[in-house]
Amino acid sequence: MTESGHQLRVTRQPSGGSAPRPGPHERAATLEHALTASTGVFPAAARSVRRLRNGVQIFPAMLDAIAKAERQIAFVTFVYWTGEIAERFAEALSLAARRGVSVRVVLDAVGAREMDDRLIRTMRSAGVEVRWFRPVRAWRIWQSSHRTHRKLLIVDGQLGFTGGVGIAREWQGDARDPSQWRDSHFELVGPAVLGLWGAFIGSWLEAGGDPLAPPTPTPARVDPRDRLSIHVLPSTAAVGWTTIAIALWALIDAAERSIKIATAYFTPGEETVEALCAKARDGVRVELLVPGPHADVRVAKIVAESELRPLIEAGVRVYYFCPTMMHTKVVVIDEAFACFGSANINNRSMRKDEEILVATGASDLVEDLLIDFAADLGRSELLELEQLRERPWWRRLVAKLLGPLRSEI
Template sequence: MTEPNTAGVPPELNAYRRAMEGTLGIPFTAGNRIERLVNGVRIFPAMIDAIEAAEESIDFLTFIYWQGDVAERFGHILAERARAGVRVRILLDSFGAHSMPDSVLRDMETAGAEVAWFRPVKRWRFWQVDNRTHRKILVVDNRVGFTGGVGIAAEWDGDARNPDEWRETHFRLTGPAIDGLRGAFLSNWVEAGRRGFEDRWTMAEPLPDADRDGALIQVLRTSAAVNYSDIATLFRLVITLAQKRLRITTGYFVPDTATVEMLCDAARRGVEIEVLMPGPHTDSRVARIAGEDAYGPLLEAGVKLYRYQPTMLHAKIVLVDDAVVVTGSANFNHRSMGKDDEIAISIIHEPTIAALGVDFDTDRARCEQVTLQAWQERGVWQRFKEYIGRLLSPQA
């Protein structure tokens, strides 16, 4: 295994890197640039600019492609680049993107874009219905990539100012970490029955000016068809690694029993743990009810729980000791840990971690805290919903 260049990385940060590499078997790459993009008002223009600048290839994978102006914009621009001779490959999850406008689909296909559907919903393949690809990946010319939590739908097209504009974080990457994004795309593309290998390869190279101050990035792609994936390993690992502080932002908080126990153990050994999750605005009441079953033991152990108030909170960020951040498409729930194909990126880069820490504080200020006293005083109806949630949690 080639050791990444860790010039300028303090030894204590290098310890996190080695622990994650040794556990997951995937090295970090050096020489990367990363830019965080907060909310659709910044995410979509950056993605569209990259697509418009494409000269050779576009690989695009998404779980959600719904209605709205942004769906029309993306479809038009992808079609335009295909007409210009750029190789455009679009992979859509057949469950998450089922309501995609037919007109957008026809425009892209007529223009020459290759469109494939991941695991079409067929009754005789009922075992595949519950295992989707939840990855969100865009790779342009094998030189710039995007990943995170954003879907292509009107709900993300804004700045989290009201319930119609979801709160999201996405990332723009350049450097060798792009190879990991492309590999995640290709694994799903090949499963969809398409030719995945290239006539010629253009590999992403380390950026010379990022050698010392660039980001160390580890890319983990997981396939979950047996009720467990390395996403669960990753999340449990960072809980174990945390020494001082663990800050979790997630769109769906439904930890399994083992993860709840690990969070409680970490809190009891003195780790400050804060969890931000959706509040009154959520697209999955089932997930919220299922997650509430874990509140009692977490609160008793000292874990602080917060519900975001302005709109749906859909970001996926785990900050560990101001040393490493884990992000990507995975939520802190059963589906991401055991049912869906996901992509996660672990980042060691002080400026990015500092900025995400500020984002966390800003988001927490827009939350209401769930207190232990209020939770202990909850009514019979709430307790009944928790019982139902316990039964539903494997699907949440």
């Protein structure tokens, strides 16, 4: 149901021609194969994967997992700012450490710079090992542009969380007004969580952590309930196209029916724009959902406008999310296969920063994400080509002047 009481329906597109098209399970298997072939990464088993919608669902689930931890907690975030939720996370992690749980935290030195130093002292005094990822230093200035944008929470090697949420007041609530951001986070259970653990180890070592300190989680016993198949793809903070960029291009190329993208920051390179335009011209329904009037980084929105025109001209339907800032990072291909994690469709995520991408054809999750996408479109405005043509001269000038900086946006 929408907030206005209307029933939402997720309608799968009818097949054309005389031969029946493959169903969602067959399409998911084909897309999974394309992802494996393009990245060299094989999927892992999982018991469950659950979408958590907005802070009202996300934060209680994460705090409950921390409270129930028995052996170890690994936590990485780009954003750790201020507000009640920042206090609650610091308190929960500190309490876990005091009861004997091994707690390790990695904070990005740029993204989390607004964090209250008092919270760092609280955690460290309780026994939490807190590390800063790549503090900005003059003699290593070339590293400053390459950040960890991952959001990871791994508990006892069996339960993991990832997605777009940051630890700050902006993410609290249910996206009902501009003070409550719209976002999705995801809970994984089972062996695939080790992929998140491996990503944490990479961030931990880069932040100066002892390579022998974090013990490998206890191996999980074979469980017949671990029936889902999930790819976990980490990318490192480096130069050049990342594994995540390659994965996204492979899935776009393999799409036959539809591509649905929700991304907080859309400033891709020409390769991505051309790939989406080609699919739209070939008859694939391509829908792009991006932040509207409440975009938190206005510069990114202005720069993105130059990329939107060729997309719309090629037949891509572009929507501006209106009620509040939209921070989700979700892609659904052919209504059968979903990707989510910390990565945006922008140059930073695809070329520079540490990110995490999770992909699966789990049917229940895909259905939830299709319902979410339809609900979000119901609160969005379709962007018309005429609106871009009528942009004021100063806005076009700003976009042109900022063009050389698009790799940093």
